[in-house]
Amino acid sequence: MSDTSVDNLPIDISSNKLLDWLIDRRHVQGKWTSVALTVREKINNAIQDMPEVEEIKQLVVGTYINYFHCKRIVELLKVSESNTKNIFGRYSSQRMKDWLEVVSIYERDNIYLAESAHLLTQNVNYEIPAIRRSILKCKQLQAECDRKEKDYISQAASAKDDFQTSCKKLGIKGEKIKTELIKLVADLPQIYSKILSKAQKLHKVTEFYEAFVQFTVGSQDSGTDEQFPICPALGYILQHGNTTVYRWRTGKDPMSIEEVKLVALEEEKDVQEDEVGINEMINDETNDDNDVNHVNEMPRHN
Template sequence: MDESNIPIDINIGKLQDWLVSRRHVSKEWQKGVPAVREKINNALQDMPKHDDIASLLAGSYINYFHCLKIIEILKETEADSKNLFGRYGSQRMKDWQDIARNYERDNLYLAEAAQILVRNINYEIPGLKKQISKEEQLQVECEKKHSDFLKNEASSKTEFLTLCKQLGIQGERIKKELVDRLQELPDIYDKIGTSLKPLQPGIDLYAAFTKYILGDRATEVLPLLQFVVEHGNTTVYEWSYGEAPLSVEPDPIHIEIDDEDQGAGDQIDFGDGGELDFGSLDAPAEIDFGDGDAGAEIDWGNIDVAAPENIDISADLAHVSLEESGIVVEEQGVCGGVARGKDALTLLDNPATRNQIIDQLVELESFLKMRLYETNTSGDNHSFSLLEQLPTESTAALTAMLDAVQVAASKLTAPEMNHLHNVKHSPRYVDVLTAQLKQKLALCDKLSRLASRAAEQSAAAGARAAELRPVLTRIIARTKELQAQIESEISKKYKGRPVNIIGGVKFL
């Protein structure tokens, strides 16, 4: 093989050392670079307006090969300054020709070009690729965060709307709407009390079952539930004393409404003036059993009654008992048939009686489930049930009874009812519930802001990556060109032998 055709392979990492070891450049070549760079900076201050020069100088480190291209362009722009001897009188041309000669001295241009090539391949191009990859990864992460924030915001908003729907409010003025809903509780409780009437067959069956099992030892079953089924949602007073009160004076409810300016006080009045009127009573609210100064007398018929001043009744009354006299003395605290405090609440509203009713509903439900199970299995095993002599209900009837109990229990223990009941009887609960709803709204706002911020960061990262991609493309193109120029210059020094720089830009 002809020696001129043997390629020269140079590793990119050893290019500069190779040039020094082959004595193409001096070991101290860097000392001559500052002077050349200074001349280049001065020459750049006076450049003609030319598109090729502007493109050549844009974002690039000026090297020897750029100087040669500038000289070629100046030959066109400074052609008028050329004399008969082929020299140019233009100072611009003289400056760039002087720069080229300084570069060619001791092959300074070759050493500097090799340094630029190594720097671009080892640092500039990988750094730009890494930065672009980082921006693209940041863009993907921000897009994922944006999607997650929107999803969480929608979930939190759904939870807020669901809870508002359970409470029957719009969620605009939370505490006020909750307090306003308390005015609907009496009507809701009355409707629930009326809807309990279908429970009577189940209660009767439970009572018959208990009487059959216990006989004479049987007691009244589900007394409170039976009372509500028969009489509806009456007051606790009527349940306790067996008669309706003459008037009801419920305790006022004090709830501070701090989520808006209140035109009226924060006290909620459930009823007309705090007193319920059970009919038109012409009698005075207070019954006087005293000395009767008002002059009211009792007509005892055609009985001659002696004047009071002539009769000594103290001795006779001492021997008369209250039971024999027929006078009923009301228990202490039930002043004249007025229901106050807990007694003024209805059975479904009072926490104690409400819990008893729920417990008795659960008890009745458990009994009906057991009877339904025994009825379904008695056909296969007649010895299983001990109640063969007890009149039994059909499966359909038991199922209907059980459904009625479950419907009643679901109405009374619905989330809306539980929340409203707790709001009325626990002032702190309304604050906790309001804070919970406001926290969900605040979380929605926060997630919305975070989603917007993530979208902005994603867009910014995408824009930065888009700006860097053309820069990377331009640097790669110029690095390829520089590598080819270096290979060509080295080849000239070895009589045209092919030169290959291994590990160069072609492998990026």
């Protein structure tokens, strides 16, 4: 096996021991965190003056800016700051100088290797498990929402059946409920007429019932002359027919009768389903500047 192939062989190193391995093999210095703090300060100063490039905005906002982000920013600045390049191939733009200095400090003594190893350890031990727990909770919430959706669909179908059954009992279609119920009121005179015609056939029944009551109950109160009416409402209808309530209460005919006219309702508009608003929307009220300062804080070296 040649020396070149031996150099290309992978080395199996535990992620928790990667940073210690780099320090033991003297690829990085043991006090790399102090240099990394200097890099953080220069990055925080550099991001205060950035060009209006969409990709750069996405890189510097809402994330921890590391070595690879800085390299990408330099590549983008080579395009946006190309007009500041002199005949010697150097840039006169202060933006480019600031970011080139950051990259230079990163590459000096392999600081970027130590930071990358530290971030890898943080992601493996904390970030990835936290994301997995979050995914599990989201899946459980999704399953619960699916179950509730099925329950609500079943309840909606049951309510619809009950509604249709109630409409059939009332004799309406249920499309325009108010109008259909008002129309049912207009049928009341015909219903009263049918009841009156059928009640006229109950003369002999009421006479028999009255005689039965007088024979059974009246004999116990033979010492009193007071007689109580039997089936007063039915007896009144048989004697006088369908009259006004005023005559039924007072026994006198009213001087005038004012008929109640049902006002026709305007054509009802079709009821559309209400739009359900999502009240559990999470509003991100974090200030962008605070986000940038937060994500660029150097993580502590364990």
